[in-house]
Amino acid sequence: MKILVLNGPNLNMLGKREPNIYGKLSLAELEGNINKLAESLGVEVEFFQSNYEGAIVEKIHQAFGKIDGIIINPGAFTHTSIAIRDAFLSVNIPFVEVHLSNIFKREPFRHKSYLSDIAQGVVSGLEGYSYACALNYFVNLLKN
Numbered sequence: 274m275k276i277l278v279l280n281g282p283n284l285n286m287l288g289k290r291e292p293n294i295y296g297k298l299s300l301a302e303l304e305g306n307i308n309k310l311a312e313s314l315g316v317e318v319e320f321f322q323s324n325y326e327g328a329i330v331e332k333i334h335q336a337f338g339k340i341d342g343i344i345i346n347p348g349a350f351t352h353t354s355i356a357i358r359d360a361f362l363s364v365n366i367p368f369v370e371v372h373l374s375n376i377f378k379r380e381p382f383r384h385k386s387y388l389s390d391i392a393q394g395v396v397s398g399l400e401g402y403s404y405a406c407a408l409n410y411f412v413n414l415l416k417n
């Protein structure tokens with residue numbers, strides 16, 4: 274079983290970027306924590322971050338036939354990207370949408386997601402635990 278963890282724009286700036294909203298962990302630290310959890314659950318994870326919409330679309334295409342589940346924090350593309358939505362519809366790989374912050378507590382433009390209605394689920398506002406929840410979910414889903 275292999276899970277892809279995708280992070281979108283500005284998430285490479287974690288730790289430095291609005292730490293009051295996104296926390297103090299860097300992306301490398303966050304990925305390290307997910308990796309430790311994955312090892313304890315006996316699942317392989319791959320990480321990818323990009324600030325470019327097309328690169329994320331292509332990564333989703335490349336996952337076809339190779340990846341069992343995707344955890345995605347699409348960053349601001351959550352609220353704008355029909356292309357990422359269509360990429361998920363093209364490959365039909367189950368995915369969980371995650372957010373560090375609770376997008377529903379924030380500005381109204383963050384309340385709309387182009388992905389939520391085609392996701393397995395959405396975890397928003399649990400900081401790094403949003404990713405951990407999604408990973409635990411996939412391990413249970415795909416083992417049963």
Ligand code: DQA
Pocket residue numbers: 282283284346347348349350351371372373374375376383
């Ligand atoms: C985010 C929320 C988005 O609205 C924002 O554009 C991000 C991060 C989050 O993890 O809370 O870049 O996806």
